[in-house]
Amino acid sequence: MKAMILPQCVSLDETDSPLEMVEMDCPQPTSHEVLIQVSTCGVCHTELDEIEGRTAPPEFPMVLGHEIVGRIVEVGPAVETFKVGDRVGVGWIHSSCGGDQENLSPEFRATGRDAFGGYAEFTTVSEDYAYPIPEAFDDEQAAPLLCAGAIGYRALKLTNLENGQRLGLTGFGGSGHQVLQLARHLYPETKISVFARDDDARKFARELGATWAGDTADRAPDPLHAIIDTTPAWKPVVEAMKNLVPGGRLVINAIRKEAGDQEYLQNLNYHEDLWMEREIKSVANITANDIREFLPIAAEIPIQPTVEVYDLADANRAIMDLKHGPVRGAKVLRVSQS
16 A cells, blocks of 8 residues: 655654655454545644654654544454444544543554554554544545544533633634634634634634634733633743633643744743633543544534645645645645545
8 A cells, every 4th residue: 555654753844755655565454443445634733743753653664644534445353333335534542441531541542653544545443443424524524523623622622611701712723713613603602712823814713703813912802711722832822821811721732832932931920821710721632532522513513624635645745834834724635535
């Protein structure tokens, strides 16, 4: 099979071709696994963290990609929940201990980091971590739901938001534009403010129904009860805290933060920004149940992911476009016709 592999961690400031196209043996499903012919795979910011070593794969080469959509072409002898021909998706969680806190378990293994992912024509996963894709979505639309959408759903739950309370989103890419649609559905009386450094992103947010959109360092018209940060930087964290009501919560939806602007944390003022029981909470990974809950809700709305599609052979270009932006919606690789 064809696959784009990561041979080693590299700086994307030093190369624009971190991945290599190779021929590999097709994986074989074990007892409880399914073999998936990959149709599409989303390109997530976490891939940048893997490539540049902030969350490095434990061994190389690695096949990246954890927003996978395809059809099952073979099932292991003990598989009970799927059959050949079923369309399924795979997300960031490749396997874990099971249960409500499997995202925090030392047994957690990530798709495309700890196990081969979707930048290849075929992949395998346990039936417990494959999910039926609702008919409301084509393969390109479905891919970013598997991580950007589902982890956005988890982040929104962690805000503890109530309908009518004010929500902020800082960063407006693959996850943010889905969370806005999700929040408008779940909390119809909630006003949503978006903070983004790019004017096109702010315009896009207003098109999708944001009440207000401004720059990262701007102040929303009214203080916010919760904010979700999906950026790789530190400045949005500091500025977000200045927009919270007393008792408000900032949820950081990022597996790693880059070090480029870490000194901006010195602008955080305890009395003005953290006191009065304002808090910061991180999102750590995702559970299988998050994805199972989210996909039917996404179909009910329906969420309409905005996607830019690349061929698998152009994965390096997709990576560099994501790195340097601007990004409107999500980027998706077309891997094969399933």
